[in-house]
Amino acid sequence: MVNAMFPLALQGVTVARRGRPVLGPVDLVLGQGGPTMILGPNGSGKTTLLRVMHGLERIGAGSVGWQRDAPDRRAFVFQTPVMLRRSTIENLCYPLRLRGVGRADARQAAAGWLARIGLSDHAHRPATRLSGGERQKLALARALIGQPDAVFLDEPCSNLDGHATREIETLLRAAAQSGTRIVMATHDMGQARRLAADVVFLVAGRIVETGAAPAIFAAPKTPAFRAFLNGDIVT
Secondary structure (H helix, E strand, O other), rough: OOOOOOEEEEEEEEEOOOOEEEEEEEEEOOOOOEEEEEEEOOOOOHHHHHHHHHHHOOOOOEEEEEEEOOHHEEEEEEEHHHOOEEEEEHHHHHHHHHHHHHHHHHHHHHHHHHHHOOOOHHHHOOOOOOOOHHHHHHHHHHHOOOOHHHHHEEEEOOOOOHHHHHHHHHHHHHHOOOOOOEEEEOOOOOHHHHHHEEEEEEEEOOOEEEEEHHHHHHOOHHHHHHHHHOOOOOO
């Protein structure tokens, strides 16, 4: 499946907060492949880069250009999932209803996704009362239910156990295979190796290395990425 939104090109992008630079300058082109894993030490700018690409972050300089921009065809999954104050099934209906899908059709699609993520028994439970893993699965399903062209994810498995992480990764692989472009920040190197088609490595707000996986893992070109893969502290 050809994803007409891509490539996405960032040119000379910078972001500063309170006069302090937090990202950039960044030059990056993301093609139609993926999944792309964004790696780097804490504070390296991974979240800010994701927010810039999705359009949630105001840039100070540079440009962010899509091949064909369609804001309603992309979604963002936060590290701490945001739950609407309504039932689990209504959380899934919400994005479909925003797009004009009829209530009956939206509920049918939502019920199918609840079965897919193992939450059918919680359909009428307030989403805010779900466990952490359940909320993250629901947030991902809510992002994917509209079959978006791109999904940006900010360390969605950082607080999950192995079982929940495996379920999230299964959903991500299926989405990628169906044509959704996955761009994801992760601190989990095992996860990056399992999912990545390509990698972007950041340090101190700048891109230090990019490349296709698994080649970039096998033969990193920069000392910083080599140290990061070895578990050393990189600043």
